[in-house]
Amino acid sequence: MTQSDPADRVTIVPTTAPLTQGGQRNRALSLPSARTLSFAVVVLLLAGVLAWVVIALPQNVEAPEAAIADAPPSDAAAPVRSAEPGIPPFRQLELERAEAEAREALGHFVELQRALEEDMNVEAWGGPALAAVLDRATEADRLFLEGDYEQALVEYAGALADLEAVRDRGETLYRDAIARGRTALDERRPGHAAGAFEDALAIHPDSVEGRTGKTRAERQPEVLDLLREAERARLRGAPRKALAFLEQARSLDRLTAGIDTALAEVRAEIVREAHRQRLSRGFTALEQGDFDAAETVFRDILAERSDDAAAQAGLAQTERERTIARINRLHEEAREREDAGDWEAALAAFEQVLKIDANLQFARDGRMRLRRRAQAVQEMQHYLADPAALSEDAVFAQARALLERAQADTDARGAYRGTVEEFAALLSLAEVPVELVLVSDNATEVTVYRVGRLGSFERRALQLRPGRYTIVGSRAGCRDVRKEIVLDAGMAPVTIRCEERI
Structure with missing residues (x-):
């Protein structure tokens, strides 16, 4: 290719449009993300083209082979930086790498700025800090457009770090606000809690934690009223009513401390x-x-x-x-x-x-008493059934001793007491003598067993205890006569004669 005449060259003066969004302080900080990114990319491409036309194009025309040989590989989307006259190849590579890194830093910066403006509402809590960062980014733009890529990279990196610090501060403010809100809820201060969660939502308007916390703060006064009613019910001893109040409170806010x-x-x-x-x-x-x-x-x-x-x-x-x-x-x-x-x-x-x-002593005593009383009753019933036997002194004495034992049982009642009383009456009658009149023929010898020999007589009266007696009469040449009587009061005279001859 022939060398072109200097008169044929057209000199194009590049514009100095800022590459970041901070060039104008008085415009609104929050811009649509697509518009911001497109603008930055267009400006970058335009600046690259202008730099190539002014600096690299003459060299390419005069020595195309050398330009092609010295050109480093690059991304297809980025403009190719040609070697400048008088710049060593190694230095040229360093400049190209600085340019690429500056572009990458700028991309991160723009994306983070968009996130701060659109997602974190930075203007509400960090406007002055963001403005200072944008000033530094504008300075980086100027250096980039002047071709001072290394210093532009330093400034872009510094601006990005500052912007990250703004973001980090916003996240810290957000977390602190959430923590303050939760603490206020636990301390049952709904007004303070609502304010804290509103601060959190000012940073992250779509925060689930913030929205949930604010809702809890708005409901907490009603929840606290229900908790107080539940406590009153418990003090009144009405736990079921207290349970109803607590369940209603939990339905409003299950996270209530x-x-x-x-x-x-x-x-x-x-x-x-x-x-x-x-x-x-x-x-x-x-x-x-x-x-x-x-x-x-x-x-x-x-x-x-x-x-x-x-x-x-x-x-x-x-x-x-x-x-x-x-x-x-x-x-x-x-x-x-x-x-x-x-x-x-x-x-x-x-x-x-x-x-x-x-x-059990009462049962032991009762069994012994019953056995003793049963024996006593049996014996008394024997005498009551045959009172005539009491005419014998020995038998009467035994009956008297039995009565004394029975009467000593002072606890006796009912039928036993009746039997004892009946037996006592019998003995009372049995010990009182009654008259026994004997009639004979003055020839018969009369003997009354257990009384004695009476001899012969025509009539004789005896005073004997009621009971059974045996009377025997005997006479020479006659058969003996024997009579068994039961003596009782008012008994008729008893005749005893031996009249049957042998």
Whole structure:
């Protein structure tokens, strides 16, 4: 290619449009992201083309082979920087690398700026800081357009770091606001909580944490009213009403501090109250003597809580009192049977008591007493059935001793007492002599057994105790005469004569 005439060259002066969005302080900071990025890319491309036309094009025309040989590989989308005259190849490579790095830093800067403006509402909380960063980015633009890529890279990197610091500060403010809001909610200060979450939403308007926290703060006054009502209900001893208030509060804000603990405590109170009521039913049934009902209640409780001390004690008490009640019934039955003279039934009742507890003294005494009384009654009934036997002194003495023993049993009642009284009356009659008149023929020898020989007589009166007597008459040449009489008051005269000849 021939060298072109200097007169044929057209000199193009490049514009100095800023590559970042901070060139004009007085414009709004928040711009649409697509517009911002497109503008920056266009400016970059334009600057690259102008630089190539002014600096590299003459060299390419005069020595195309050298330009092509010295050109470093680059991205197809980026303009190719040609070697400048007088710049060593290694330095040329450093400049090209600085340019590429500057472009990359600029891309990161623009993207972060967009995020701050559109996603984090930076103007509301970091406007002055962002403005200072944009000033530094504008200076980097100027250096880039002047071809001072290394210094432009330094400034772009510094601006990016400053912008990241702004972002980090925003995130810190956001996290602090969320933490303050949560703390205020836990401390039950809904006004402070709402303000804190509004601060968080000013940084991240779409924050789920912020929106949720603000909703909780708005509901907390109603939640606190319900919690107070629940506490009043608990103090009144109405845990079920307290549970209803707590469940309503939890439906408004399940994250309320302490609400799950309060619910657990109230539910436990309800369980305890139900347990107390069941125990009360069991002990009431026990007091009323309904042992089966009491046992059912206590066993049902132990089926659910095998280690329940109150139910265990209730069941043991039920068994004891049931046993005591059975013993008392048998005792009463024994006394009733004893008073009625049904000795066998009374003795059987005492024997059943002793099977339950062989050491019960009343049953041991009762069994001994019954055996003694049964023997006494049997003996008295013998005398009452044959009172004539009392005419013998020895028998009468035995009967008298029996009566004394029977009368010493002062606890005797009913049929036994009646038998003793009847026997005493019999002995009273038996010890009073009555008149026995004997009539004979003055020839018969008369003898009254256990009284003596009376000899012969025509009529004789004797004073003897009522009872059975044997009278014998004897006479020479005649058969003896023998008579058995039962002497009683008012008895007619008894004739005793031997008249039958042998």
